[in-house]
Amino acid sequence: MGKLTVLALRAVIAALLAGSVFVQAVMVPLLAADMEALRPEYAYLRTPFIVIMLLGIVTAQVVLVCVWRLVTMVRRGTVFSHAAFRYVHIVIGAFVAAAVDVFALAVLLAPGEAVAPGIVLLICGASLAVLGVALVVLVLRMLLAQAVARDVEAARMRAELEEVI
Numbered sequence: 001m002g003k004l005t006v007l008a009l010r011a012v013i014a015a016l017l018a019g020s021v022f023v024q025a026v027m028v029p030l031l032a033a034d035m036e037a038l039r040p041e042y043a044y045l046r047t048p049f050i051v052i053m054l055l056g057i058v059t060a061q062v063v064l065v066c067v068w069r070l071v072t073m074v075r076r077g078t079v080f081s082h083a084a085f086r087y088v089h090i091v092i093g094a095f096v097a098a099a100v101d102v103f104a105l106a107v108l109l110a111p112g113e114a115v116a117p118g119i120v121l122l123i124c125g126a127s128l129a130v131l132g133v134a135l136v137v138l139v140l141r142m143l144l145a146q147a148v149a150r151d152v153e154a155a156r157m158r159a160e161l162e163e164v165i
Helices: 003-037 038-075 084-107 119-165
Strands: none
Touching: 003 038, 038 084, 084 119
C-alpha cells in the first residue's frame, strides 16, 4: 500500500471519527431533546432509541480504530502476523454487535403504530446486511489466516535453506 493511499485512508478515518464524536456529543443530545416533543404514547421509545443510537455510533468507532491499527500494520509490513487477528476479531464482533443493535431498533419500533410495518421490515433487512458484512470480514479473516500460514511456512523453509547453505 502506497504512502499516499495510507495517508488518504487515515484522513478519511480521522474525519469519520471526528464526525462520530460530534454526533455523539452534540447531535444525539439534541435528538433526545427533540424527542421530548413526541406524543405521550411514544415517550417510552425515547431512552431505548437514544441508547441504540449511541451503541451504533460506538460500534462504528471501534471499527474505525481497528482499521486504523490494521492500516498501521500494513504500512509497517506486519499485517501478515498473528497480531492482526486481534483487530480483525474485534471488527467482526463490532459488526455482529451492530447487526444486533439494528435488529433491536426494529424490535423497539415493531409494536404499536410508531412506524409503518414496512419500515420495520426494512430495518430488519439492514440488520441482515450488517450481519452479511460481518460474514465478509470473517471470510477475509480466513484469507489472512492462509496468508499468515504461508508466510510462516516460507520463513521455515528459508531457515532450512540457510542451514543447508
